[in-house]
Amino acid sequence: MANEVLNRLDTAKTQWYHFTAVVIAGMGFFTDAYDLFCISLVTKLLGRIYYTIPGSSTPGSLPPNVAAAVNGVAFCGTLAGQLFFGWLGDKMGRKCVYGITLMLMVLSSVASGLSFSSTPSTVMGTLCFFRFWLGFGIGGDYPLSATIMSEYANKKTRGGFIAAVFAMQGFGIVTGGIVTIIASAIFNAIHRAPAYEVDPTGSLPPEADFIWRIILIFGALPAVITYYWRMKMPETARYTALVAKNAQQAAADMAKVLQVKITQEPENTEQVRPNKDYGFFSREFFQKHGWHLVGTSVCWFLLDIAFYSQNLFQKDIFTAINWIPKAKTMSAMEEVFRIARAQTIIAFLGTVPGYWFTVFLIDKIGRFYIQIGGFLAMFVFMLGLAFPYHHWTEPGNHIGFLAMYAFTFFFANFGPNSTTFVVPAEIFPARLRSTCHGISAAAGKAGAIIGSFGFLYAAQNQNPALTDHGYPPGIGVRNSLFFLAACNFFGACFTLLVPDSKGKSLEEMSGENDDEDVEIETVPSKTAISV
Numbered sequence: 001m002a003n004e005v006l007n008r009l010d011t012a013k014t015q016w017y018h019f020t021a022v023v024i025a026g027m028g029f030f031t032d033a034y035d036l037f038c039i040s041l042v043t044k045l046l047g048r049i050y051y052t053i054p055g056s057s058t059p060g061s062l063p064p065n066v067a068a069a070v071n072g073v074a075f076c077g078t079l080a081g082q083l084f085f086g087w088l089g090d091k092m093g094r095k096c097v098y099g100i101t102l103m104l105m106v107l108s109s110v111a112s113g114l115s116f117s118s119t120p121s122t123v124m125g126t127l128c129f130f131r132f133w134l135g136f137g138i139g140g141d142y143p144l145s146a147t148i149m150s151e152y153a154n155k156k157t158r159g160g161f162i163a164a165v166f167a168m169q170g171f172g173i174v175t176g177g178i179v180t181i182i183a184s185a186i187f188n189a190i191h192r193a194p195a196y197e198v199d200p201t202g203s204l205p206p207e208a209d210f211i212w213r214i215i216l217i218f219g220a221l222p223a224v225i226t227y228y229w230r231m232k233m234p235e236t237a238r239y240t241a242l243v244a245k246n247a248q249q250a251a252a253d254m255a256k257v258l259q260v261k262i263t264q265e266p267e268n269t270e271q272v273r274p275n276k277d278y279g280f281f282s283r284e285f286f287q288k289h290g291w292h293l294v295g296t297s298v299c300w301f302l303l304d305i306a307f308y309s310q311n312l313f314q315k316d317i318f319t320a321i322n323w324i325p326k327a328k329t330m331s332a333m334e335e336v337f338r339i340a341r342a343q344t345i346i347a348f349l350g351t352v353p354g355y356w357f358t359v360f361l362i363d364k365i366g367r368f369y370i371q372i373g374g375f376l377a378m379f380v381f382m383l384g385l386a387f388p389y390h391h392w393t394e395p396g397n398h399i400g401f402l403a404m405y406a407f408t409f410f411f412a413n414f415g416p417n418s419t420t421f422v423v424p425a426e427i428f429p430a431r432l433r434s435t436c437h438g439i440s441a442a443a444g445k446a447g448a449i450i451g452s453f454g455f456l457y458a459a460q461n462q463n464p465a466l467t468d469h470g471y472p473p474g475i476g477v478r479n480s481l482f483f484l485a486a487c488n489f490f491g492a493c494f495t496l497l498v499p500d501s502k503g504k505s506l507e508e509m510s511g512e513n514d515d516e517d518v519e520i521e522t523v524p525s526k527t528a529i530s531v
Helices: 002-011 016-037 039-051 064-092 094-113 120-152 158-190 208-218 220-232 237-243 247-257 283-312 314-320 332-365 367-386 398-413 416-425 430-458 477-497 506-510
Strands: 261-274 518-530
Touching: 002 237, 002 247, 016 039, 016 064, 016 094, 016 120, 016 158, 016 220, 039 064, 039 120, 039 158, 039 208, 039 332, 064 094, 064 120, 064 430, 094 120, 094 208, 094 220, 120 158, 120 237, 120 416, 120 430, 158 208, 158 332, 158 416, 208 220, 208 332, 237 247, 237 430, 283 367, 283 398, 283 416, 283 430, 283 477, 332 367, 332 398, 332 416, 367 398, 367 416, 367 477, 398 416, 416 430, 430 506
Parallel strands: none
Antiparallel strands: 261 518
């Protein structure tokens, strides 16, 4: 029966439940993106609130070590969560762990916004503590959401459905910008500070401390809404059949969600029992999937160095090309508004369209061509930004820079940012699928940590105003763009290690239906499947 269950999953028609699963799993990624990227919208405000020297005419900014911690600590938690929950998802089942990660995200989002204390250092320390645990919960969402969607979907549309789950990130990024725009506009209207207030005391009303807290706490809302529906989802039939080795329960669960009728008639049940239940550290695994894991991990690592550097430090790049004025020329409310508006425009123009191009084309073009094409396109556009960088910084030229910059985001998402999430959920065995996806994703977050901490140093651009605040001289935005272009080039090279799973079943890709690895055991049963 297990073979029959898997065949039915692979050939099942696209049904309403598939779209429901995308929304339920995707809202986790909506929350993930909102929580991870909204911090970049408020870091300059945090500097003004907690590090402006009383009586000074210069707005304060976060010290280098504090800025690095606030921006990067969630990625450290995410990396740990991906490894831990990825492993746990294979040991305890996907559904069992799914609710834990979501509740951890909810509680940590609220706690992050309630980081109160009497001194700036303790406020930042408390914020970093809760953002680490927020990242830990987010980390678990990566392997579990990808694995659950891959194990529910049929082989013809599987890539599109997994990519659709990940595409909810784009809406999370946009929503973060919109929430920040609305919050800053409301508080700016309440406190009518001049748009270009030089005096930081006059431009920083008491309400400013509420803005960043509201923005962070709002991230808990979508996770709360979807918690009930996540708990209603049954365990995936593939896990139940191949890992828990309970084909009858797998058939029953599939019948509930995929409109397959269960009839009772005397029949022997076939259960798939792999002769070689090899573990992760076995020779068999590394012979069959070792290079695959290297390919998925290194590609994700290189991609996230570039992708998270661009996302987290857009505000610094926009300031460097004079699209956003210097902090001392505008009020705190105006600065938050302008940063959020700029990042939202980029997300609308490049980020969101790129995600959905992948959703609609991944099962037609294939994962391999989308990934290698995206890496190479990002490489070209990064060079297009870097070589004439001084031209882009001249007054009146920022529109061209923004267009090129938006294209890098478009091809990141119509490219490796989506496919690196999809492929690890398709090519590894069911008993190790969540673990391997977690390892690949954790490699990506290691790249994000390098991107977030490294770009903070690199992008200083020998700016005296920044070094006055304790920042060491950096290599500059231009040279950092050259470095990110190199990351994309090598990402294209390592894509050659990753197989294309277009149109193939999960068992075909993982080798779980190979004759030499599988024996069919017959046990008595009265359950059969019919449609």
